[in-house]
Amino acid sequence: MIQRRVFGTVFTLESAVAAFVFLVVLALVCHAVVRRRAGRQPTPSDRPQRPVLEKYYVGVLAAFAAFLVAWTAWQNHEEHRPPNRTPVRVDVMGFQWCWKFGYPQSPAKVSVTGTCRGKDLPTLVVPTGRPVELRLTSNDVIHSLWVPDLRYKMDAFPDHVNTFTLTLDHEGRWRGRCAEFCGERHYAMDFWIKAVSPEEYDRYLHGQPIGTGTGTAT
Structure with missing residues (x-):
C-alpha cells in the first residue's frame, strides 16, 4: 500500500x-x-560574539x-501520483452512528450499511490493484473515516464532499473507525474495509455476495 x-x-x-x-x-x-559545574571558576570570554x-x-x-x-x-x-486508469468510485456517508457505502457504478445499485452494534458492521469492498476514489460526506455532524493499519484518514462534513484515492495491492480485511468525536456512540462507529480480486469485485457489483460480515445490502 x-x-x-x-x-x-x-x-x-x-x-x-x-x-x-x-x-x-x-x-x-x-x-x-x-565544564561549569559547582566549585569551578570558569574564565569569562572577552569576545562579545562568535x-x-x-x-x-x-x-x-x-x-x-x-x-x-x-x-x-x-x-x-x-x-499522490495521478492514477494511471480511471478509478472506481465509492460514495461514503457517515451518520450517527455508523456508515453507508454506495457503489454508483454498480449495475445492481449495491448499497451497504449497518447499525455498528455488536457484529453488525458494514464492509467497504474494494478491488485490488485498481485505484478507488472514496467520496466522503456526512448526514449530520462531522465524522472521520480512519483505517489505522493502512494510514488512511479523512474527515466527512455535512453538505460537503471530500475525496481521496487509494490503491490496495493485495487482498485482506482491515478494521476502520470514526476518528472524530461525534456523539454518544462514537466509540462503536467501526467498519471493515475488504480488498478482493477485480473479478470478485465485479461479481459483487452485480449483486453477488462475497461472504459474511458485509452489513446490510440494499
Missing part, C-alpha cells in the same frame, strides 16, 4: 533526524554543565530544514 509505505518512510527518517538533533543538543548541554560559529549553526539548521521540506514534498508527490 503506497500510503502506508510513504508514511513509514517519512516517519522513520524524520524520527532519525529528530533523534540525532536531540542527542547533539543533549551532548552540548551536558558538556556545558560539566560570528563564525553562529554562521555554522544557522547553516546546519537551514540545511536540515531544507532537506526535510524537500524530502516531505517529494514523498507527498509520490503518494
